[in-house]
Amino acid sequence: MSQLEIETFLVEDRLEALKELIAPCRVVDAESCTEESWVELLKETNPRILVAGWKTKPLPANTRTEIAPALDYVCYMPGSVRKLVPRELIEQGLLVTNWSSSISRTVAECALLLSLACMRRVAYWSHQMHDQGGWKNGTTVTQSLFDRRIGIHGFGAVAKALLPLLRPFTDKISTYTEGVPEEVFEAYGVRQEKDLEKLFSENDVVIEAEALTPEREKIVGEKLLGLIPKGGSFVNVARGALVDEEALLAIAERGDIQVGLDVYTIEPLPEDHAFRGCRNIVLLPHLGGPSTDRRRDAADHSLENLRLFQNNQPVTEPITLDVYDRST
Amino acid sequence: MSQLEIETFLVEDRLEALKELIAPCRVVDAESCTEESWVELLKETNPRILVAGWKTKPLPANTRTEIAPALDYVCYMPGSVRKLVPRELIEQGLLVTNWSSSISRTVAECALLLSLACMRRVAYWSHQMHDQGGWKNGTTVTQSLFDRRIGIHGFGAVAKALLPLLRPFTDKISTYTEGVPEEVFEAYGVRQEKDLEKLFSENDVVIEAEALTPEREKIVGEKLLGLIPKGGSFVNVARGALVDEEALLAIAERGDIQVGLDVYTIEPLPEDHAFRGCRNIVLLPHLGGPSTDRRRDAADHSLENLRLFQNNQPVTEPITLDVYDRST
Numbered sequence: 203m204s205q206l207e208i209e210t211f212l213v214e215d216r217l218e219a220l221k222e223l224i225a226p227c228r229v230v231d232a233e234s235c236t237e238e239s240w241v242e243l244l245k246e247t248n249p250r251i252l253v254a255g256w257k258t259k260p261l262p263a264n265t266r267t268e269i270a271p272a273l274d275y276v277c278y279m280p281g282s283v284r285k286l287v288p289r290e291l292i293e294q295g296l297l298v299t300n301w302s303s304s305i306s307r308t309v310a311e312c313a314l315l316l317s318l319a320c321m322r323r324v325a326y327w328s329h330q331m332h333d334q335g336g337w338k339n340g341t342t343v344t345q346s347l348f349d350r351r352i353g354i355h356g357f358g359a360v361a362k363a364l365l366p367l368l369r370p371f372t373d374k375i376s377t378y379t380e381g382v383p384e385e386v387f388e389a390y391g392v393r394q395e396k397d398l399e400k401l402f403s404e405n406d407v408v409i410e411a412e413a414l415t416p417e418r419e420k421i422v423g424e425k426l427l428g429l430i431p432k433g434g435s436f437v438n439v440a441r442g443a444l445v446d447e448e449a450l451l452a453i454a455e456r457g458d459i460q461v462g463l464d465v466y467t468i469e470p471l472p473e474d475h476a477f478r479g480c481r482n483i484v485l486l487p488h489l490g491g492p493s494t495d496r497r498r499d500a501a502d503h504s505l506e507n508l509r510l511f512q513n514n515q516p517v518t519e520p521i522t523l524d525v526y527d528r529s530t
Numbered sequence: 531m532s533q534l535e536i537e538t539f540l541v542e543d544r545l546e547a548l549k550e551l552i553a554p555c556r557v558v559d560a561e562s563c564t565e566e567s568w569v570e571l572l573k574e575t576n577p578r579i580l581v582a583g584w585k586t587k588p589l590p591a592n593t594r595t596e597i598a599p600a601l602d603y604v605c606y607m608p609g610s611v612r613k614l615v616p617r618e619l620i621e622q623g624l625l626v627t628n629w630s631s632s633i634s635r636t637v638a639e640c641a642l643l644l645s646l647a648c649m650r651r652v653a654y655w656s657h658q659m660h661d662q663g664g665w666k667n668g669t670t671v672t673q674s675l676f677d678r679r680i681g682i683h684g685f686g687a688v689a690k691a692l693l694p695l696l697r698p699f700t701d702k703i704s705t706y707t708e709g710v711p712e713e714v715f716e717a718y719g720v721r722q723e724k725d726l727e728k729l730f731s732e733n734d735v736v737i738e739a740e741a742l743t744p745e746r747e748k749i750v751g752e753k754l755l756g757l758i759p760k761g762g763s764f765v766n767v768a769r770g771a772l773v774d775e776e777a778l779l780a781i782a783e784r785g786d787i788q789v790g791l792d793v794y795t796i797e798p799l800p801e802d803h804a805f806r807g808c809r810n811i812v813l814l815p816h817l818g819g820p821s822t823d824r825r826r827d828a829a830d831h832s833l834e835n836l837r838l839f840q841n842n843q844p845v846t847e848p849i850t851l852d853v854y855d856r857s858t
Contacts, residue, residue: 206668308674311699315646322643322817328656331813335801338815340534346636346821370694371639473663485659487666489650493674 203255203279204233210494211255211279211501220501223508224251232257244270251511253277253504254286263288266296275511277504279497281305283521284529292526297511301492302519303359304503308491310363313409313439316462317352319484320407320435321345323460326481345433347371353395353405355422356412356440357382364409365390376405379412403429407437413528414441424449427459435460439490442466447477454482464490531583531607532561538822539583539607539829548829551836552579560585572598579839581605581832582614591616594624603839605832607825609633611849612857620854625839629820630847631687632831636819638691641737641767644790645680647812648735648763649673651788654809673761675699681723681733683750684740684768685710692737693718704733707740731757735765741856742769752777755787763788767818770794775805782810792818 203211208229212220221227228247232255235243240259248270252258254277266273275297278286283300292298319325322344330336351374354361361377368375376393378401387394395401398421402408408430412418422436423446430436438445442465454461462484463477469488477483492500507517521529536545536557549555556575560583563571568587576598580586582605594601603625606614611628620626647653650672658664679702682689689705696703704721706729715722723729726749730736736758740746750764751774758764766773770793782789790812791805797816805811820827835845849857 307676311646311674311676312650315643315650315652318639318643319647319652321821322640322814324643324647324652324812324814325656325660327814327817328653328812329660331799331815332653332657332806332809333661335806336815337798338817342815342817342822344817344821344823346639346824348635348639348824366698370698470665471659478660478663481660484652484656486650486652486655487659487664487670489655489666489670489672493649493672494670495672496674496676 203231203253204257205231207232207255207257207279211497211504213498213501216498216501216505219505220253220508223505223512224253227251232259235259241269244273248272251275251277251508253279253508255279258286260285261287261291263290265291266294275299275517277508277511279500279504282529283526287521287526289523289526292521292523297517298521298526299504299507299517299519300521301500301503304499305492305496306359307363308493308496308499309360309411309439310367312464312486312490313360313364313411313437314367316437316439316464316484316486317347317407317409317435320437320460320462321347323482325484329481343433347407350374350407351376351405352407352409353377353401354392354409354411355379355398355401355444356410357386357390357392358411358413360411360439361409362390364411365392376401398426399429402426403431405434406431407435410436410438410440410444412440412444414443415528419443420446422446422450424452427453430459432458435462437462439464442469451476451480451483454480457482460484462486464488531559531581532585533559535560535583535585535607539825539832541826541829544826544829544833547833548581548836551833551840552581555579560587563587569597572601576600579603579605579836581607581836583607586614588613589615589619591618593619594622603627603845605836605839607828607832610857611854615849617851617854620849620851625845626849626854627832627835627845627847628849629828629831632827633820633824634687635691636821636824636827637688637739637767638695640792640814640818641688641692641739641765642695644765644767644792644812644814645675645735645737645763648765648788648790649675651810653812657809671761675735678702678735679704679733680735680737681705681729682720682737682739683707683726683729684738685714685718685720686739686741688739688767689737690718692739693720704729726754727757730754731759733762734759735763738764738766738768738772740768740772742771743856747771748774750774750778752780755781758787760786763790765790767792770797779804779808779811782808785810788812790814792816 250272278300354377357377357379378395464486510517606628682705685705685707706723792814838845
């Protein structure tokens with residue numbers, strides 16, 4: 203890992219705890235490695251466990267067959283393992299974990315922020331107040347989350363983490379996703395809408411928190427967006443490609459709904475993207491999760507998995523081929 | 531009241547309920563009155579109860595002595611009664627109520643929004659994303675409210691309404707105010723800080739929710755603001771005059787803390803005010819409470835008070851001279 207990664211993930215006594223868990227171990231500054239020196243290092247140390255961060259150089263496809271045959275477990279502290287681990291290694295049985303749901307609550311927090319920001323039109327007012335000398339007038343319309351109907355598309359870890367944040371505002375929370383047994387919704391005290399159309403037409407705020415699959419690309423298009431009641435809001439903290447962005451822009455420009463976005467089909471969002479400048483859209487640069495100060499949650503999740511691994515117990519949320527293929 | 535006020539406060543069946551409660555009554559469009567025709571109308575009808583809104587013309591000081599001696603109760607649906615009711619009328623025993631704490635939860639909601647917006651630097655990112663073609667980079671710092679220490683200055687209705695909104699994020703909530711018995715803090719499960727200095731130095735986020743009194747003008751000055759830990763946030767949803775705005779601007783410009791403001795010493799905020807353009811400050815144009823869609827809460831509060839008044843029971847939260855003098 204890089205020094206900055208060590209300092210933000212492994213805060214307080216976490217670096218010591220990590221060293222103890224995987225002793226004997228070697229701490230390497232990932233930024234001091236070239237791809238060549240990295241391969242040399244793997245050969246020389248032939249580790250059983252690799253704890254890695256964003257700056258760790260990629261593992262070659264022949265890591266387990268030739269370079270470091272002892273490698274059994276890659277504990278990747280951030281999220282996107284694709285850059286680090288080629289698919290073949292997982293096929294060959296390499297155990298890989300990442301921050302998985304340990305960061306979900308910060309993404310849920312971002313969804314709450316974007317929902318509240320839509321209700322009070324923060325992008326508009328930020329522009330008005332900072333750059334236009336603006337102030338409210340007698341016809342200014344603002345909205346509250348209190349007593350609102352909120353629909354969440356998806357019922358994974360982010361959706362679940364959203365529930366306690368939304369409950370102080372409203373008990374009218376529903377969801378839509380496929381393949382989740384009815385008991386799960388009941389256990390969480392939410393209502394499953396009959397279909398995606400109902401989710402969009404029967405709620406004042408629709409929050410996109412569904413996993414991206416090939417079938418779900420642009421699933422949120424003109425038709426669904428047009429079902430959101432006038433004056434409603436649409437928030438996306440999942441993946442940009444779930445949404446037809448042209449349709450979303452058109453409806454936002456008409457002012458029919460307010461929009462809050464943290465994710466985009468193309469990231470970084472192109473400098474000339476038409477979302478920029480549309481003041482009915484609150485724009486964030488994919489800051490959902492985790493915030494810098496909560497990287498420690500990802501570290502705690504990794505430490506717990508390392509503990510399990512060392513005790514020959516199953517780790518939580520390993521990267522299966524299915525998860526790998528769906529990740530970005 | 532004006533037609534717009536009737537349509538936003540007295541939604542659904544509330545106008546009918548009101549008419550029933552105070553029958554026989556006369557509904558007058560406040561915007562159709564001149565100050566002269568208003569006085570004529572008061573003389574002619576000599577009402578016992580007046581239900582009023584922002585657009586209602588002021589009551590003359592001699593309303594009860596000469597113009598409309600029967601007037602016993604002014605049920606003002608919005609907040610600031612000073613424009614409508616001269617102090618003398620309250621001295622003479624006129625009963626006056628306003629929306630008082632029925633709107634507090636929307637102000638608390640605004641404080642939560644501003645706190646979350648500070649943590650994710652929404653003013654900065656809104657400008658970057660909309661106007662500068664910006665995107666995050668490897669050193670972007672963001673923060674979460676989870677597990678943060680939050681200090682609330684004041685322990686009135688807004689502070690109390692904030693607690694359920696903050697609790698899903700943290701249990702480290704403390705407060706500081708004078709004259710509230712220890713049992714009250716205990717009942718709400720918050721800790722009273724020893725003094726104002728501790729409130730500012732021992733918390734990551736300080737939320738201003740204290741009532742403005744002459745002694746509290748600019749009570750939040752350079753010294754207190756300087757005690758907030760670097761990287762912390764300061765949010766004001768109470769009154770601008772509680773804060774030394776020059777000191778606040780200086781510390782925000784240095785980037786020591788993030789700031790979220792809904793209220794200002796001078797409102798509307800002057801077009802050339804130096805807050806405008808400082809991207810470490812999230813600026814809203816006093817939208818705290820209530821949002822347009824929650825004006826119904828103020829109406830419900832008024833209806834309940836009219837019910838109590840008609841049943842010769844004490845109304846809730848009448849405007850005493852003390853409250854009147856402290857109001858804006």
